[in-house]
Amino acid sequence: xxxxxxxxxxxxxxxxxxxxxxxxxxxxxxxxxxxxxxxxxxxxxxxxxxxxxxxxxxxxxxxxxxxxxxxxxxxxxxxxxxxxxxxxxxxxxxxxxxxxxxxxxxxxxxxxxxxxxxxxxxxxxxxxxxxxxxxxxxxxxxxxxxxxxxxxxxxxxxxxxxxxxxxxxxxxxxxxxxxxxxxxxxxxxxxxxxxxxxxxxxxxxxxxxx
Numbered sequence: 001x002x003x004x005x006x007x008x009x010x011x012x013x014x015x016x017x018x019x020x021x022x023x024x025x026x027x028x029x030x031x032x033x034x035x036x037x038x039x040x041x042x043x044x045x046x047x048x049x050x051x052x053x054x055x056x057x058x059x060x061x062x063x064x065x066x067x068x069x070x071x072x073x074x075x076x077x078x079x080x081x082x083x084x085x086x087x088x089x090x091x092x093x094x095x096x097x098x099x100x101x102x103x104x105x106x107x108x109x110x111x112x113x114x115x116x117x118x119x120x121x122x123x124x125x126x127x128x129x130x131x132x133x134x135x136x137x138x139x140x141x142x143x144x145x146x147x148x149x150x151x152x153x154x155x156x157x158x159x160x161x162x163x164x165x166x167x168x169x170x171x172x173x174x175x176x177x178x179x180x181x182x183x184x185x186x187x188x189x190x191x192x193x194x195x196x197x198x199x200x201x202x203x204x205x206x207x208x209x210x
Contacts, residue, residue: 010190019052019196022121022203023079026057027072028162029065032128035176039126039162042177042188043195050196055115065127065163066140069147072123076157079119086117119157121199124191126162128172141165156206158198162191 024047028040044057058079062071125148131137144163152159164187166172173179177186204210 046192
């Protein structure tokens, strides 16, 4: 798809980031689904271009943007519980590996890789808020923005801000790349690239690598 040169987009990364060994989460609202769907698709396709496996991209839908902070917070916690449970299972399996009779058969060894069960490396929160004739837009936008920022600072898990705050339907459609011709740009693509980059970088930083 061609891009509108008047619309700002994410510049090329300084290096090629590899998301193949990482697990990601996309939480999206269902309000304004005509705009939401291409944003989610754009994020997923870009993450896969950066090596992320489709089975390692968890997608969760919620009613509206106001619910994004609680959903992201609880899903991050759930992934950490899964990681802990998976580590316990692996410790128990070590005794089986010591028994030759329990060795993995060639058929099992060649089976497709199962989805990752570790903690999420990064989260993308996607919602669309369109200004109306009341103060509803301002209250929701402010609350969601501060809520998502708080989650990433408290958990250490990057939360990519994928909430469009638009004055008109047309602005939202352009930012989802839904207009024909050289009009608009799918911001979901930028969010997918940012998720992989931040997922890789935060894991480096956690190991003390700068």
